[in-house]
Amino acid sequence: xxxxIPTLNIAALTPFLAVTVTAFxxxxxxxxxxxxxxxxxxxxxxxxxxAISSVMLLGVSPAPAFQEMAISDGYALVLNLIFIxxxxxxxxxxxxxxxxxxxxxxxxxxLLLFSTGGMMLMGAATDLIVVFMGLEIMxxxxxxxxxxxxxxxxxxxxxxxxxxLGAFASAFFLYGVALVYGATGxxxxxxxxxxxxxxxxxxxDPIALVGLxxxxxxxxxxxxxxxxxWWTPDVYQGAPTSVTAFMSVGAKAAGFAALVRxxxxxxxxxxxxxxxxxxxxxxxxTMTGGNIAALAxxxxxxxxxxxxxxxxGYILVGVVPGTIDGVQAVLFYLMGYAFMNIGAFAVxxxxxxxxxxxxxxxEYAGLAxxxxxxxxxxxxxxxxxxxxxPFVGFWGKLYVFxxxxxxxxxxxxxxxxxxxxxxxxxxxxxxxxxYMRPAAATEDGEEVVPISLSGPVTITLAVAVIITxxxxxxxxxxxNLTSLAxxx
Amino acid sequence: xxxxxxxxxxxxLSAILFSIGAGGVLIRRNVIIVLMCIExxxxxxxxxxxxxxRYLDSATGQIFVFMIMAVAAVEVAVGLALLVELNRHKQxxxxxxxxxxxx
Numbered sequence: 001x002x003x004x005i006p007t008l009n010i011a012a013l014t015p016f017l018a019v020t021v022t023a024f025x026x027x028x029x030x031x032x033x034x035x036x037x038x039x040x041x042x043x044x045x046x047x048x049x050x051a052i053s054s055v056m057l058l059g060v061s062p063a064p065a066f067q068e069m070a071i072s073d074g075y076a077l078v079l080n081l082i083f084i085x086x087x088x089x090x091x092x093x094x095x096x097x098x099x100x101x102x103x104x105x106x107x108x109x110x111l112l113l114f115s116t117g118g119m120m121l122m123g124a125a126t127d128l129i130v131v132f133m134g135l136e137i138m139x140x141x142x143x144x145x146x147x148x149x150x151x152x153x154x155x156x157x158x159x160x161x162x163x164x165l166g167a168f169a170s171a172f173f174l175y176g177v178a179l180v181y182g183a184t185g186x187x188x189x190x191x192x193x194x195x196x197x198x199x200x201x202x203x204x205d206p207i208a209l210v211g212l213x214x215x216x217x218x219x220x221x222x223x224x225x226x227x228x229x230w231w232t233p234d235v236y237q238g239a240p241t242s243v244t245a246f247m248s249v250g251a252k253a254a255g256f257a258a259l260v261r262x263x264x265x266x267x268x269x270x271x272x273x274x275x276x277x278x279x280x281x282x283x284x285x286t287m288t289g290g291n292i293a294a295l296a297x298x299x300x301x302x303x304x305x306x307x308x309x310x311x312x313g314y315i316l317v318g319v320v321p322g323t324i325d326g327v328q329a330v331l332f333y334l335m336g337y338a339f340m341n342i343g344a345f346a347v348x349x350x351x352x353x354x355x356x357x358x359x360x361x362x363e364y365a366g367l368a369x370x371x372x373x374x375x376x377x378x379x380x381x382x383x384x385x386x387x388x389x390p391f392v393g394f395w396g397k398l399y400v401f402x403x404x405x406x407x408x409x410x411x412x413x414x415x416x417x418x419x420x421x422x423x424x425x426x427x428x429x430x431x432x433x434x435y436m437r438p439a440a441a442t443e444d445g446e447e448v449v450p451i452s453l454s455g456p457v458t459i460t461l462a463v464a465v466i467i468t469x470x471x472x473x474x475x476x477x478x479x480n481l482t483s484l485a486x487x488x
Numbered sequence: 489x490x491x492x493x494x495x496x497x498x499x500x501l502s503a504i505l506f507s508i509g510a511g512g513v514l515i516r517r518n519v520i521i522v523l524m525c526i527e528x529x530x531x532x533x534x535x536x537x538x539x540x541x542r543y544l545d546s547a548t549g550q551i552f553v554f555m556i557m558a559v560a561a562v563e564v565a566v567g568l569a570l571l572v573e574l575n576r577h578k579q580x581x582x583x584x585x586x587x588x589x590x591x
Contacts, residue, residue: 129552136559140566147570153577154588160570164522167563168513171529175506178533182540187548234589
């Protein structure tokens with residue numbers, strides 16, 4: 001019997017391969033290079049190659065790779081760009097942030113790249129096996145990154161908490177996969193979808209329904225949706241700020257990537273009503289819970305953690321309609337969120353290592369007088385995160401809510417808008433501290449520690465500010481980009 | 489001809505194992521026992537996969553089990569490394585002692 005040689009179509013996974021190979025190269029050169037910052041720049045080079053290959057693949061009609069295990073359709077490629085932007089901006093923060101703490105180590109960049117590769121795999125996966133692989137490649141690297149600051153107890157604790165709850169969530173996800181496999185006989189996303197639509201499947205099959213709900217639970221952990229969000233504030237606060245910036249956007253986007261493809265491709269025809277109700281309920285409690293908890297926070301990293309939970313809720317609003325417009329709105333939101341949220345964390349990272357300032361919001365008092373430019377950047381990010389025009393955050397919310405309205409779910413958009421109003425309290429609270437409160441009086445002889453804005457983190461800040469403003473005034477380029485995001 | 493154990497028995501057993509593991513993660517305070525409970529949940533999933541694989545006469549489930557076993561091993565390695573690191577700070581493996589982060 002002749003053995004059939006499988007078609008691999010390795011070219012479709014070029015962005016993933018570029019990132020992963022760069023990670024290995026970084027690990028190799030770590031042995032010889034004394035100035036570890038070079039490895040950071042090498043990582044940026046690898047990300048640039050991945051970005052270029054993603055853009056080039058956008059022009060090619062998508063073909064399944066590795067026996068329908070993955071695909072590089074428009075959806076996966078636009079997500080790749082989101083992950084690359086997130087990783088690149090975080091690496092630029094890390095180059096400054098780690099250096100100040102004597103944490104500049106080669107494996108940091110390798111782990112960050114592996115994690116990015118895992119995210120890309122989650123976006124491109126068309127089989128639950130590959131979704132699982134991507135999820136674990138991303139998560140395991142993130143557990144280690146969260147615990148990277150070994151001298152600080154909090155960092156190790158953050159890694160541990162993230163690890164236990166992440167592994168716990170993975171087990172739920174896997175149980176969901178097992179039950180869906182049992183109900184449909186396949187782990188391939190489109191085969192699962194075909195099974196239900198072709199009439200072979202029983203649409204009241206309890207095994208499939210329980211499997212679907214367990215899958216939702218697993219993803220809800222990863223995107224930090226209420227009531228599966230307990231780990232978020234502790235992990236975001238304890239992890240090094242550069243890592244927090246990376247995972248607050250990247251891990252969330254990757255979770256949404258796989259969740260949306262699963263719901264659209266596998267459960268888009270059958271069970272639509274079931275998961276729409278579940279996801280709508282998740283969206284409402286996530287927005288409201290995140291915002292209300294954020295109001296009470298005194299530490300800016302915890303505040304941003306709860307606000308990122310609320311943002312997961314807004315993004316879920318775009319998932320509920322189950323339309324391609326909704327999916328594209330979700331991607332627009334994620335891309336905008338990458339710039340404004342990482343920008344905000346970059347400001348936190350710049351300030352955090354100065355002796356006078358930890359990450360308590362009170363210590364931002366008088367920042368506008370000491371560092372007008374930095375305060376202005378923070379003001380801009382806070383306003384954009386609130387969702388006010390003319391910044392990118394406004395358009396993100398507009399498109400997501402519009403998708404809900406068009407699907408006759410206006411009530412969901414109303415809840416979202418009310419929540420945005422609530423979020424103004426705590427975002428603008430930071431602005432009030434910076435602009436309207438005087439800096440704490442220094443005692444005699446105590447030196448005011450100068451805040452120096454220098455090095456690569458400045459590039460992150462500049463890029464984040466420029467993109468947040470330009471896309472706020474003229475969102476068309478990003479709208480055009482996300483309109484390429486279709487399922488292959 | 490021996491009577492066969494029905495599929496539902498295997499599924500019920502793995503559901504019970506999974507619940508015991510999940511309950512353990514939530515209740516136990518010793519991190520090493522929590523790790524064992526997570527491992528138990530993973531193995532309950534493996535049993536479900538094998539059951540369905542046999543029942544459906546499809547190899548995918550068994551491939552998935554190998555993936556899960558490999559990933560579970562990696563997770564334990566990372567988890568124990570994190571625990572060793574934390575133990576240096578606190579000389580404890582009790583989850584309640586890791587309370588530096590609060591809000």
